[in-house]
Amino acid sequence: MEQHIFSVNELNCIIKDMFDGIPIFQNIFIKGEVSNLKKHASGHQYMVLKDADATLRCVLFKFDALRLKEPIANGDKIVVGGRISVYPRDGQYQLYAQTIEKEGSGDLHAAFEKLKTKLAEEGLFSDSHKKPLPKKPKSIAIVTSKSGAVLSDMCKILKARYPIAAIYFVPAAVQGESAPEELADAISLVNRHGKADLLIVGRGGGSLEDLSAFNTETVARAIFHSKIPVISAVGHEPDVTIADFVADVRASTPSNAAEIAVPDKNIYKSYLEKYDALFFNVLQKNIQHKKERLKTLLTTRAFRTPETLLHQPTQQLDYLQERLHSGMEKTITAKSRRFETLQTKLETLNPLAVLTRGYAIVEKNGKPVTSAKQQQGDNLNIRMHDGALLVTVDEIH
Numbered sequence: 492m493e494q495h496i497f498s499v500n501e502l503n504c505i506i507k508d509m510f511d512g513i514p515i516f517q518n519i520f521i522k523g524e525v526s527n528l529k530k531h532a533s534g535h536q537y538m539v540l541k542d543a544d545a546t547l548r549c550v551l552f553k554f555d556a557l558r559l560k561e562p563i564a565n566g567d568k569i570v571v572g573g574r575i576s577v578y579p580r581d582g583q584y585q586l587y588a589q590t591i592e593k594e595g596s597g598d599l600h601a602a603f604e605k606l607k608t609k610l611a612e613e614g615l616f617s618d619s620h621k622k623p624l625p626k627k628p629k630s631i632a633i634v635t636s637k638s639g640a641v642l643s644d645m646c647k648i649l650k651a652r653y654p655i656a657a658i659y660f661v662p663a664a665v666q667g668e669s670a671p672e673e674l675a676d677a678i679s680l681v682n683r684h685g686k687a688d689l690l691i692v693g694r695g696g697g698s699l700e701d702l703s704a705f706n707t708e709t710v711a712r713a714i715f716h717s718k719i720p721v722i723s724a725v726g727h728e729p730d731v732t733i734a735d736f737v738a739d740v741r742a743s744t745p746s747n748a749a750e751i752a753v754p755d756k757n758i759y760k761s762y763l764e765k766y767d768a769l770f771f772n773v774l775q776k777n778i779q780h781k782k783e784r785l786k787t788l789l790t791t792r793a794f795r796t797p798e799t800l801l802h803q804p805t806q807q808l809d810y811l812q813e814r815l816h817s818g819m820e821k822t823i824t825a826k827s828r829r830f831e832t833l834q835t836k837l838e839t840l841n842p843l844a845v846l847t848r849g850y851a852i853v854e855k856n857g858k859p860v861t862s863a864k865q866q867q868g869d870n871l872n873i874r875m876h877d878g879a880l881l882v883t884v885d886e887i888h
Contacts (some may be wrong), residue, residue: 500579510584521586522594523547525567525632526698529729531654538563538700540571540586546698548585549573555589565699566600569593599699603706606733610708615715622720624740624752625688630657630733631752632687632719634677635745637662641695645724645749653753659687665694670704675713680716689752690717692734693724705732714738724748761782846876863887 497505510516523540530536534553539546549571565570572590577583610616629650635641637660646658661681663673674692677834687877692714694705704710705725714737716720723738724745735741740749788794838844846852851861852874866886873880 500536503582504578506582507579509575513575518572519586520570520572521547522568522570524699525563525569526565526599527696528563528565533569536563540569541698541700546700548583549588550585551591552589559591559595563591563593567593568605570654588684599703599706603699603733604713606706606708607736610711610733610737615711618714621739624720624722626754627653628656628688628753630659630687631689631691632659632661632681632684634661634663634674634681634690634692635694636665639695641693641724641745645745647755648746648749652750652757654754654756656753657686659684665704666701667698667704671707671709674704675709678710678713678717678721687719688723689744690719691722691724691745691748691752692738692744693727693748695723695745696727696730702726702730703733705734707733710734711737721779722748722751741794843876843879846874851875 521540524785526539526541526546527539533587533843534556536551536556540549541547570592571586571588573586573588575584575586575617578585614620633642633645633646633678642660649656649658655813659681661677664670665674678690678692681687682888692710694702699706702725705723711733714723714734720737720740722740722742723732723734724742724747725732726744727733728743742750792799842852855869856875864887867884869884871882871884873882
């Protein structure tokens with residue numbers, strides 16, 4: 492007998508029929524805490540119902556949602572009445588809710604609100620503590636799990652937008668008992684390392700329980716004490732954690748964090764292209780202007796007969812040379828005449844010139860003798876034009 496080979500869809504449909512055939516699954520009540528609630532535009536609501544040990548996918552269709560007494564939210568403890576079946580496309584069983592009654596806010600949500608209030612009162616959420624992000628970071632550190640697509644998605648976006656930034660990956664658990672300490676240690680390590688300009692801390696989306704590490708005081712204070720600006724990139728748009736409030740900037744998703752962290756190289760490229768075109772146009776206009784100017788100059792007489800440019804300067808040089816020679820001759824003549832005049836006057840005033848006419852100068856001890864009243868026997872010096880006589884006075888008349 493030939494063995495039948497089932498397709499995946501056939502197998503899932505068989506399992507669905509098995510679930511649908513179990514009476515207890517057709518009218519069952521289950522209590523748990525709402526997490527990862529998503530309200531679709533169609534009006535259907537999708538959520539995860541969980542307790543301390545397990546989770547269960549749950550769907551509430553629009554018709555049943557309209558009959559709810561009050562809307563539900565993440566953290567609510569509820570009792571759901573409905574049926575268990577299998578969604579063949581995904582091959583997963585889920586609870587199809589028909590009635591929902593609230594029991595109250597869940598423990599995780601209450602702890603979240605309590606810690607949020609405490610840290611807010613201490614000022615950890617204050618804008619005065621927010622550090623501005625670097626506009627052009629040279630290096631970025633990413634703290635997240637080494638498994639999952641978060642790291643690869645962020646790296647892909649960072650490299651595409653701003654490839655010159657260096658990326659440092661610091662692995663840390665993002666879920667489980669060790670996650671808070673590992674995340675805090677990773678943040679401290681990045682600060683001690685001191686090479687990163689920016690720090691991204693995050694993980695993918697999940698239920699409130701999945702994100703619980705980012706709702707701890709340990710992680711909150713590690714982010715607060717970071718000297719490096721921190722972008723919190725936890726979960727999806729509806730997910731909000733304590734880390735989001737403490738961080739300098741909150742990103743709606745890890746991919747959004749990568750977009751916030753760095754500028755887009757295409758913007759700079761467009762600027763360069765714009766200014767390159769502008770510079771090229773200015774250069775072209777300048778070259779054209781110079782060409783037209785050169786063309787005009789080439790038609791002038793100076794370029795057609797350049798030797799004429801020397802005629803006027805040469806003539807001017809000859810004229811100045813003649814003026815220089817003439818001026819020098821006049822000056823020399825005038826100075827010569829002035830010299831002769833002064834020489835004549837000097838000779839006229841020279842007392843020694845009188846001696847040539849027979850006069851003499853009588854001196855005693857180098858001083859002129861102007862009176863005959865001298866003592867007999869004095870030695871006198873008589874200077875004549877061609878020498879001097881040393882005499883002794885014998886008589887005075």
